[in-house]
Amino acid sequence: MSRSALITGITGQDGGYLAEHLLSQGYEVHGLIRGQNNPRAAIVRQLVPEVHLIEGDLHDQSSLIGVLEATHPDEVYNLGAISFVALSFKQAINTGEITGLGVTRMLDSIRLVNPAIRFYQASSSEMFGKVRETPQTELTPFHPRSPYGVAKVYGHHITVNYRESYGMFAVSGILFNHESPRRGHEFVTRKITDGVARIKLGLESELRLGNLDAQRDWGFAGDYVRAMHLMLQQDEPDDFVVATGQTHSVRDLLELAFGHVGLRWEDHVVVDDRYLRPADVATLVGDAAKARRVLGWGPTVSFTELVAMMVEADLRAVSSSRAATAASAAAP
C-alpha cells in the first residue's frame, strides 16, 4: 500500500512543489483547502491534478480531526499559514490564530486521532529576527520582529513540546527564504522579477520598493521541499535549518534581474517608504550543516540561476497574458 500524506497550505508555493515531489515518490497526496469555493483550488487542480483536495481549516480543530480520520495520512506537512510578514502587522490576531494556534490544533488532532502520524512544521528564519549570531543554526535564540515571526516561534516551540511530551514524531524545519516562479507577487523576489518583465516588455517604467539593503539567504523552493520530506524519513525526529548559507541584498537581486534583460535597475527603481516594515530584521543567513550531514541535503540551484529562472518565467507569463488581452480585444 502506498504511503499517504496530508499537506496544509496546498495552494501556496511550497504546497505545489511538495505535492509534486511526494507524488514522484509514490505517495497518495491530500491537500487541505479552506473556504467555500476557494478560487485557488482550481490552480492546484491544474498544477497537480493527482492531489485529492479535502476541505478543512486550521481555525477549526474538529475539521482537522475529520480530515485526519478521512485521509489516514502517514505524514502531515503543515505549510498553512498567513505567511506574508507585512500582512501580519495588519492582521496580527489572525496571524496568531492561524500561523500560531493552527499548529497546536493540528498537533492535538494528530495526538487524538493517531499519534503515530509523522508531523512536519514549516518554521521560518523570520523567527530569528534581530539575530544574536551569524550564521544562524538550530541553537540560535529567537528574537522575532513581526507578528508572523512571533507566531512561527510559537509553532516551533509547541512542535518541540509535543515531541518531548508525547513522544510524537514531530519536527520543525527552519527554512530560510525560498523562491521560485510560483512565489506570490507580494514577496519581494517575485515583485522584482515580475516588475523586470513588465518594464522590459514596455508595460511599466518603474518599480517601487522598500529597504534595498535588506539581506536574505534566498534558495530555490524546489530544493527546500526535498528537505521537508527527508526530515520525516529519519529514525529520530529532530529540527533542521535549511538554507544556502549565502546572503544577497535586494540590490544584488536587482542587479541580476535587470541585468538578465539588459537593463540598469538604477533607471527604474524608486525607493518608497511605504514599503518599509515597522521593525525590519537584519541579516539572516542560515548554517545548514546539520541538514547536509544528517539528511544528505544540499541546494542544487544557485542564486543567479534562481533569479534567471524567475525572470524568464515572468517574461513568458507577461507576454502570454498580453497576447491573451490583445486577442480578446481583437475579438468581435
Next chain:
Amino acid sequence: MPATRRRALVTGVTGQDGPYLSELLLGEGYDVFGMVMPGEVVPAEVPPAVHLLEGRLTDGASLQAALTAARPAEVYNLAAATSVADSFEDAVNVADVTGVGVLRLLEAVRHVDPSIRLLQASSAEIFGGAPTSLQDESTPLCPVSPYGVAKAFAHQTVQLYRRSHRIYAATTILYNHESPRRGPGFVTRKVSIAAARIARGMERELRLGNLDVERDWGYAPDYVRAMHRALQQKGPDDYVVATGETHTLRELLDIAFAAVGLDWRQHVVSDPALLRPTEPVRLCGDASRARSRLGWAPTRGFADVIREMVAADLDRLNQGGLAPASPDPAAPRQRAPG
C-alpha cells in the same frame, strides 16, 4: 479643579495576584476596574471598591469595550489559564487565552488609546528548559509546557508592540509566588492544606509528583509591587521578579509539616500519575534589574511564606472551612458587574 484619580484595569482580578494588586492600587489612590468573565464567581478577596467589568481575552471586541468603559491609564494583564499541568490536556485553549489573548489586548490598546501602559505578567515557565542555572531578562526562551509556550508567545508579542508600535508595554517575569490565597491546585497550597488537615486528623496522606523539583518561591504581595513599579518608569522594559534562591519540594514539606509538629515522610506518597510529561527541573531568577531600577526587594523569605500559609489553613479549619469536597476556603459570592 479636582485632581482626577488614576484609573487601572486589572484582568484576572479573581486570581491570587488580582486581589493583592487591587489592594495596592486602591491604597495608591487609583480607581480600580477588574475584568471578570461573564458569569464568573467573584471571590471575597476581591475588594468591594473594585469596579467589575465583563470581558474575555478570547473576545477582542469585549476587550475594546472594557477599555472604552474603564478609560484606564494602566492595564495589568494577569488573566491566563494558569495551571501548567492542565495545559497539557488543553493546549489550544491555553494558547488562545494566555497567548493570543495578550495580542488581542494589545491591539485593543492600540485602537482605543495607545498611551495606555500595559503590564504583562510573564512567567518563569518561559525559560523551562533553560541551560543556565540562573535566568535573567536576556536568557533565551525555552518553554517546556503548552502553558510556557503560550506565555513565551505573549512575552515576545509584548516586546514586539513595544518596539514596532511604541506602546508602553512592560513585562514582569514572575517566578513562583505564593500566599494563603494561592489556589488549592498549586503545590504549595496543596501541601499547606494537607499539613493542616493531617494535623487535625482529617486526612492521613498526601500524594505528590516529583519531590525533587526546585523552584524559586516568593511572596505574592511582594510581586505585585514590582508589577506596579514596572509601569512607573520612564520607559517600558522586562523585569525578572524572583528571590534568587531555590528550594526543593522536600524542603517545602519539611517546613510545612514541622509547622504542625509532624514528619512529612510518614504522610507523603510520591505518585507517578502526578508527574508531568515534561517539567523544568530548576528555575531560579536573577532579579538584579528589578532591584536596581525598581528599587524592589522581597520582604518575606521562603520559610515564612510557607508557615503563613499553613497557619492560614489551620485558621480556616478552625472556622469550619476547607471541607474535603471543596478545598476552596473563600465562600464565593456573586457580584454583578457594573
